[in-house]
Amino acid sequence: METSFDYIVIGSGFGGSVSAMRLAEKGYSVLVLEKGKEYSSKDFPKTNLNLFKYLWIPALKMHGFQKLTFFKDASILSGVGGGSLVYANTLFHPPEEFFTKNKWSKFGAQIISETLAEKIFYKGGKYYLETKSSTNFLFKRRKTFQANGIIISGGVLGTMELLLKQKYTYKTLPLLSEKLGHEVRTNSETLCAVSGANEKLNNGLAITSVFNPDSNTHVEIVKYPDWSNAMK
Ligand SMILES: Cc1cc2nc3c(=O)[nH]c(=O)nc-3n(C[C@H](O)[C@H](O)[C@H](O)COP(=O)(O)OP(=O)(O)OC[C@H]3O[C@@H](n4cnc5c(N)ncnc54)[C@H](O)[C@@H]3O)c2cc1C
DSSP states (O other), X not given: OOOEEEXXXXXXXXXXXXXXXXXXXXXXXXXXXXXXXXXXXXXXXXXXXXXXXXXXXXXXXXXXXXXXXXXSSOEEEEESXXXXXXXXXXXXXXXXHHHHSOHHHHHXXXXXXXXXXXXXXXXXXXXXXXXXXXXXSSSOOOXXXXXXXXXXXXXXXXXXXXXXXXXXXXXXXXXXXXXXXXXXXXXXXXXXXXXXXXXXXOOSOSEEEEEEEETTEEEEEEOOOTTOOTTO
């Protein structure tokens, strides 16, 4: 397996996938590492009560695409395997050629899933990245990759965790700013559940209506499909 690349992109979400494509278009060799699993359309659970395919808790063999992280004052929902697997937007179906023209491969990007980026260090003008399996606790499949540059696009929590580890646990990137980890904020969304209504409220698409009761408040109604009561 090739271990040396021009760039390594950590995370295959909205940020990581676009960065990888643009770098590959410019002719750089690119490796994309993703801790989540590769999903095809048949792998998605029909309801979120199928917790093994919905939640990401690898220690319990749950390899879904939604991760829950609990803090003292907030609980965070985030996507695993690329946020677009879990996010709720309504999008047009792209033309067929979007799926058949494999641009990343065409330009040379390689994608490795179920691989957790763990430790980054800099030596002799190169970055080194140590990885391990994110799903197999018995055989960690540890590997080291090398690159001229690393793009960390692991979402807010994933990126923050990785950078904090390098600065304070491994002490491999000590020049990272002292401000790291300060003033991190959520996207300011508060989830309020409505249930127990006398009539069916969840007809139609996930998000179709939005209103602004005042200039600081944006209310969005999100509907979950029938039998998807796991978040209740
Ligand atoms: C339930 C939900 C609903 C949402 N709905 C909407 C919506 O309707 N509209 C909207 O615009 N936005 C929505 N969002 C927000 C949107 O999904 C995020 O803003 C977007 O995914 C962020 O993109 P990103 O590339 O920064 O991170 P992500 O898309 O989260 O990608 C980060 C990737 O990095 C991987 N990763 C993290 N750490 C590591 C590591 N150490 N090693 C390897 N891989 C790693 C993660 O598994 C993940 O795949 C929603 C989010 C959630 C959770």
